[in-house]
Amino acid sequence: MTKIIAVTNQKGGVGKTTTCTGLCGGLAELGKKVLAIDLDPQGNLSFSLGVEVEDNFTIYDVMKGNCDIGDAIIHGDICDVVPSNILLSGLELEMTGVGREYVLREQIGYVKKDYDYIILDTPPALSVLTINAYTASDELIIPMLCEVLSLQGIAQLRQTIFAVKRYYNKQLTVRGILLNKYNPRLTLTKEVEELAQMIADQLDTTIFKTKISASVSIAEAPAHGESIITYAPNCRAAKEYKSFIKELISPPAKESKPEKIQKKQKSSGDGK
Ligand SMILES: Nc1ncnc2c1ncn2[C@@H]1O[C@H](COP(=O)(O)OP(=O)(O)O)[C@@H](O)[C@H]1O
Ligand SMILES: [Mg+2]
Numbered sequence: 001m002t003k004i005i006a007v008t009n010q011k012g013g014v015g016k017t018t019t020c021t022g023l024c025g026g027l028a029e030l031g032k033k034v035l036a037i038d039l040d041p042q043g044n045l046s047f048s049l050g051v052e053v054e055d056n057f058t059i060y061d062v063m064k065g066n067c068d069i070g071d072a073i074i075h076g077d078i079c080d081v082v083p084s085n086i087l088l089s090g091l092e093l094e095m096t097g098v099g100r101e102y103v104l105r106e107q108i109g110y111v112k113k114d115y116d117y118i119i120l121d122t123p124p125a126l127s128v129l130t131i132n133a134y135t136a137s138d139e140l141i142i143p144m145l146c147e148v149l150s151l152q153g154i155a156q157l158r159q160t161i162f163a164v165k166r167y168y169n170k171q172l173t174v175r176g177i178l179l180n181k182y183n184p185r186l187t188l189t190k191e192v193e194e195l196a197q198m199i200a201d202q203l204d205t206t207i208f209k210t211k212i213s214a215s216v217s218i219a220e221a222p223a224h225g226e227s228i229i230t231y232a233p234n235c236r237a238a239k240e241y242k243s244f245i246k247e248l249i250s251p252p253a254k255e256s257k258p259e260k261i262q263k264k265q266k267s268s269g270d271g272k
Helices: 016-029 044-048 059-064 086-094 100-114 130-137 156-166 187-202 216-224 235-249 255-270
Strands: 003-007 034-037 078-082 117-121 140-144 173-180
Touching: 003 016, 003 130, 016 034, 016 044, 016 117, 016 140, 016 173, 016 216, 016 235, 034 044, 034 100, 034 235, 044 117, 044 216, 059 086, 059 100, 078 255, 086 130, 100 130, 130 156, 173 235
Parallel strands: 003 117, 003 140, 034 078, 034 117, 140 173
Antiparallel strands: none
């Protein structure tokens, strides 16, 4: 079954696009059919995945109803991509119709069967595009920097996620928080990790066991139109991304189940 995952955090520069590129590269290397959808007007994902937009349709056209999503797909070297461009920045004001939250979900429905994973990169805002991404997704991944400032704004993020769950997409789950630019030797990192755990609790989720270190290769890879997985396969960050993907594609641990079974056995035992 196709899994649709949005990488989200309304803060810029936390590693959303980097995470999407790493995910697409790593999943493609495992032989998965991957579609990347760039929902950020800056078009960083399209660039990082090495696709040239030129006069191709973009996600802007898809959202505006100028074309179907299939017409906007570019077959890139790493994976298929629905690119973005700067026109997308005006979309918020242009999308006013009833049902505007569901446009992306409906469009993804047309091509879903062709892919194992659909990865959505989101803009640094809680906008109509973000709501569309959450409405269309099965799971959210939240990258977060190990800095105190990265904790600001989490309350709004939480509100948005819970509102989408309530009104548009009951199935949505927060799969986990991915700590980025992680350095276990810094005291601050430990403090942030503790706070991140509190945030994870508030969002009904966990922190991924795998953390991503700061890495020069991560910063270099986009200029080569490659994911970290192929650009520097032996570097630490590439290995971390692979282990993150392993964690992601294995079913999430259901911690509460054994407890429930125990309780049931206990109560049925008591009844005898
Ligand atoms: N783990 C990392 N190590 C080094 N540089 C990183 C790392 N993660 C992200 N970066 C760099 O930080 C900048 C912001 O990352 P990006 O993925 O574009 O964030 P966002 O999409 O959340 O705005 C980019 O220049 C990227 O190359
Ligand atoms: Mg980005």
